[in-house]
Amino acid sequence: MTRPQSLRPELIDAALTSARSLGTPLWLYEAEPIRQRARQLAAFDCVRYAQKANSNTHILRLLRSMGVMVDAVSLGEIERALRAGYVPGTDAHEIVFTADIIDEATLARVVELGIPVNCGSPDMLRQVGRARRGHPIWLRLNPGFGHGHNRKTNTGGPSSKHGIWHEELEDSLRLADEYGLSVVGLHMHIGSGVDYGHLHRVCDSMLDAVRRANRPLHAISAGGGLSVPYRAGEPEIDIAEYYAAWNKTRLAAEQITGGPLRLELEPGRYLVANAGLLIAEIRAVKKVADKHFVLLDAGFNELARPIIYGSHHEICFVTNTGAPVAGEPRPIAVAGPLCEAGDVFTQHDGGFVEFRDLPLPQVGDFAILRDAGAYGATMSSNYNTRPLAPEVMLDEGVLSVIRKRQSIEQLLDLEADGGVV
Ligand code: LLP
Secondary structure (H helix, E strand, O other), X not given: OOOOOOOOHHHHHHHHHHHHHHOOOEEEEEHHHHHHHHHHOOOOOEEEEEHHHOOOHHHHHHHHHOOOEEEEOOHHHHHHHHHOOOOOOOOOOOEEEEEOOOOHHHHHHHHHHOOOEEEOOHHHHHHHHHHOOOOEEEEEEEOOOOOOOOHHHEOOOOOOOOOEEHHHHHHHHHHHHHOOOEEEEEEEOOEOOOOHHHHHHHHHHHHHXXXXXXXXXXXXXXXXXXXXXXXXXXXXXXXXXXHHHHHHHHHHHHHHHOOOOEEEEOOOHHHHHHHEEEEEXXXXXXXXXXXXXXXXXXXXXXXXXXXXHOOOOOEEEEOOOOOEOOOOOEEEEEEOOOOOOOOEOOEEOOOEEOOEEEOOOOOOOEEEEOOOOOOOHHHOOOHHHXXXXXXXXXXXXXXXXXXXXXXXXXXXXXXXXXXXX
16 A cells, blocks of 8 residues: 555545534544555464554454454453454464563453463563463563664663563573463564664564574564655555565574474554544634644644654645645644643654644634554543544445544543542
């Protein structure tokens, strides 16, 4: 799938139909591009979706129907996977739990259901071992370097809290043996939005780890991190080349372990980012000095990526008939309703407010923020006591509400008299 330069008219129609029916802000996803992405990864033995990117149970169900397995990082994500029909505890390992820590309630649930645990710390290994001898585990390794689209999405190297430090591999395996744990495989995830300069280095580190592990294994995982285009004209990554490098690593690793190894991939963003939009209504257009601010009814409590990472999302304005807003482009910053200066969708990490050349819309027009399918709804909050926005799925021309808008009553209900502690 290549990222279309402009929004297709039927997608704009779907956005406006949903906005009229449900109000704004709202999330709109398209099913077919998600399926296409899953097909593009079919060469891997197992594609394990990192559901933190978008954990709506309807999306999980769709991916399961494509043969995609799932990763969970919390008890809530385990329950979502179960709700979506994933079957735990079979040899297929449909669900794996990956984290750096595990709390007691989650530990009890993974043991009860036989869900393999991808351990990111020796303490986590000990806790799983104490809970159940023979439990299947993975080791998530920090190979000593990492990369991300932003320093906050780099999950490797000496400044990262993630994974078991590579020099601790042998000690961790000894610990696993001491507790009688069954080691399924080795895993590395060096960051999100990775530039592929590191690809061969990660593959070499994996091979080195397999050699040092010096034991039969069932699988290796390349982690996630595959980047997607966010800007017009940005290229897609070359999956064939990525697969070739990892497959070569797998074949070399099989020579070492002497048995077949399942090659897993753990993408989040790649499967869903380009398939989602955030739709908001324009509620004010202000002149500030010689430039304009366009204020939307969506803020960083909906889409947090710009304020956290300075991430770029293309924004287009359409009138309430669906026509693109016309006019001479002029410097415009697009911002939200929150009482906080950082609530600006057009910003650079460090540089802050970015004025983009866009045609000036009017109050009542709509703003469509693109490529918001990953780390959009899942990172939303109730800041400023704003309820979570609804989610809609477009599949074969049919629009379905896949999450209702949260109500203010639901929010306030949590604060009803909770009794004395
Ligand atoms: N596996 C592990 C262990 C992870 O921690 C992550 C993401 C993934 C896989 C999936 O990474 P992906 O393929 O989606 O890049 N909120 C940030 C991204 C943080 C990702 C955290 N971990 C963003 O909006 O860019």
